[in-house]
Amino acid sequence: MEEDRKPLRADAERNRRRLLDAATSIFCERGLEVGVGEIADRAGVGRGTLFRNFPSKEHLIAAIVVERMRQMIDRGRGLLDAPDAGAALFGLLDESVGLQQADRALFDALDDEWLANEEIRAAHVELISVLDALLVRAQAAGAVRDDVGAVDVLMMVKGACEAMRSFQHVDPGIGARQLDLVRAALSANPGHLPLRGRRPALADLEPAAAASAEVAASA
Amino acid sequence: MEEDRKPLRADAERNRRRLLDAATSIFCERGLEVGVGEIADRAGVGRGTLFRNFPSKEHLIAAIVVERMRQMIDRGRGLLDAPDAGAALFGLLDESVGLQQADRALFDALDDEWLANEEIRAAHVELISVLDALLVRAQAAGAVRDDVGAVDVLMMVKGACEAMRSFQHVDPGIGARQLDLVRAALSANPGHLPLRGRRPALADLEPAAAASAEVAASA
DNA sequence: ACCTGAACACCGTTCAAGT
DNA sequence: ACCTGAACACCGTTCAAGT
Numbered sequence: 391m392e393e394d395r396k397p398l399r400a401d402a403e404r405n406r407r408r409l410l411d412a413a414t415s416i417f418c419e420r421g422l423e424v425g426v427g428e429i430a431d432r433a434g435v436g437r438g439t440l441f442r443n444f445p446s447k448e449h450l451i452a453a454i455v456v457e458r459m460r461q462m463i464d465r466g467r468g469l470l471d472a473p474d475a476g477a478a479l480f481g482l483l484d485e486s487v488g489l490q491q492a493d494r495a496l497f498d499a500l501d502d503e504w505l506a507n508e509e510i511r512a513a514h515v516e517l518i519s520v521l522d523a524l525l526v527r528a529q530a531a532g533a534v535r536d537d538v539g540a541v542d543v544l545m546m547v548k549g550a551c552e553a554m555r556s557f558q559h560v561d562p563g564i565g566a567r568q569l570d571l572v573r574a575a576l577s578a579n580p581g582h583l584p585l586r587g588r589r590p591a592l593a594d595l596e597p598a599a600a601a602s603a604e605v606a607a608s609a
Numbered sequence: 610m611e612e613d614r615k616p617l618r619a620d621a622e623r624n625r626r627r628l629l630d631a632a633t634s635i636f637c638e639r640g641l642e643v644g645v646g647e648i649a650d651r652a653g654v655g656r657g658t659l660f661r662n663f664p665s666k667e668h669l670i671a672a673i674v675v676e677r678m679r680q681m682i683d684r685g686r687g688l689l690d691a692p693d694a695g696a697a698l699f700g701l702l703d704e705s706v707g708l709q710q711a712d713r714a715l716f717d718a719l720d721d722e723w724l725a726n727e728e729i730r731a732a733h734v735e736l737i738s739v740l741d742a743l744l745v746r747a748q749a750a751g752a753v754r755d756d757v758g759a760v761d762v763l764m765m766v767k768g769a770c771e772a773m774r775s776f777q778h779v780d781p782g783i784g785a786r787q788l789d790l791v792r793a794a795l796s797a798n799p800g801h802l803p804l805r806g807r808r809p810a811l812a813d814l815e816p817a818a819a820a821s822a823e824v825a826a827s828a
Numbered sequence: 829a830c831c832t833g834a835a836c837a838c839c840g841t842t843c844a845a846g847t
Numbered sequence: 848a849c850c851t852g853a854a855c856a857c858c859g860t861t862c863a864a865g866t
Contacts, residue, residue, distance in 0.1 A: 402830065425858060436832040441860060538790070545776060545787055549768020557764060563806035568764055570804040571757070575794035579801070585789040587782035621849060644839060655851040660841060 406443045408433040414454050418493045422451065452507045458493075459513040462486050466520035476533025479524045480573055483547050487565045490551045518544060518592060535578045541590035546572045625662045627652040633673050637712045641670065671726045677712075678732040681705050685739035695752025698743045699792055702766050706784045709770045734811075737763060741811060754797045760809035765791045 398406065412433035416424050426447055430440045444450040465482060472478035522540035529536055550568035557564045617625065631652035635643050645666055649656045663669040684701060691697035741759035748755050769787040776783045 399829065405831085426860090427858075437859090438832055438861080439830080442830075447859065541776070541780075541783075542786065542790065545772035545783065546768065546790060548775065549765065549770075549772045549787070552771040553764035553768045556767065557760070561760075561806070561809055564760075564764065564809070567761065567804050567806040568768070570802065571761065571765060571794040574798075574801045574804075575790040577801070579793075579798055581798050581800075582793045582796070583789065585786050585793075587780070587786040590780055590783070618848060624850085645841085646839075656840090657842080657851055658849080661849075666840065 405433070405435050405439055409435065409440055409443055410453060413450055417454065452510050456509050456513045458489065459517050463517050463520050466524060470523055475527035475531040479528040479534065482524065483569060483572070486547060487551060487554065487569055490554065522592060532578055534576050535582060537585055537589060538576060539590045543576065546575065624652070624654050624658055628654065628659055628662055629672060632669055636673065671729050675728050675732045677708065678736050680708070682736050682739050685743060689742055694746035694750040698747040698753065701743065702788060702791070705766060706770060706773065706788055709773065737811060751797055753795050754801060756804055756808060757795060758809045762795065765794065
């Protein structure tokens, strides 16, 4: 579950970092569709080296996304014993959205298919479990309604990020505003109507059983 | 502002429809990255015909998105004189999310760059103005808080759609649940904290002044 | 072990020839 | 006017040769 990969030769490790850094800055500047050639150039390595470290362009992007998620995870862990549980949870969400605003289109890259990626799913599970810990504390403190789960929260935040991405050029404050709406939805406010469906559980995030079931059904 | 294009020869018009239909079903079945060749084949036309009707693959996708948005716009107009203003607004949102769930990844395709597309921006403006009309009625009826605008609502719905796209395979009910959270955020509930930023206005959706300003700044 | 860049394959797009 | 499909250009990926 931790951040160790099989150890690489010193120069290989350095190249991996250079590629990650070059890709991060280029993607943030100009979006996800810049060519891999340019990335290899900026990193100062050959095209082949990129594909030695990352099986495909998508895997490279995934690695960057995982780094971003790890930042959130670490920050979340640091907030686990903050005095004000509600402020801790919403503070993390604010920071996440802020991070997203600085970059451009990275967090967004998390559709169906990306969850097939082993690393991304692992990071997702970790992130949700940290979020869950923060959420439970906030609920115990009476700052958040009891009928929501960490997956609900993550979904709303991802939604806010996505929405922000579309409209931040027309209103840079839209991210913070959307987050305030998320907060309103999650507040422990009497008079809230009950939610449809059931409270999502951590166990739901297992390997893509849906996909294999679908294949079986079509046979 | 209306749905008339310069009239085409009968066979051309028929080919355009065939391409739109073929693309819609193929994209829904297998996602946005299927080749244009396959679409032309299913439509029963040559590759070149596709590019005669749509300047690029992106424009083809945009045309489909516009059709979807027009469906929402028409449905919204039909709800303008419904007796229960609150139910009308949230009913439309529910239908929109349902539509999204049936398809796969179409509505989602609305990032920054897409708004540069003239047709999409026009449809967006229309959609928001209908949403605004429904929203104002719902607010007058006391069903929705007064400090939100149509853009806020659209952002939250787009967020819910996006979130749903990531997790509907693990929990098909997530869309309805997210919408209930949106409803909770928008409800006229005393005890809601004030929102950061200002209430977005319709006038904000003007041509991409941000982009040209950016270009000017870099000179 | 790892690096390199020329070569390959694939796919969006164009265009000369046809109706 | 519009259609067609072979040809082009571009970009992700591979691999034989090098260190």
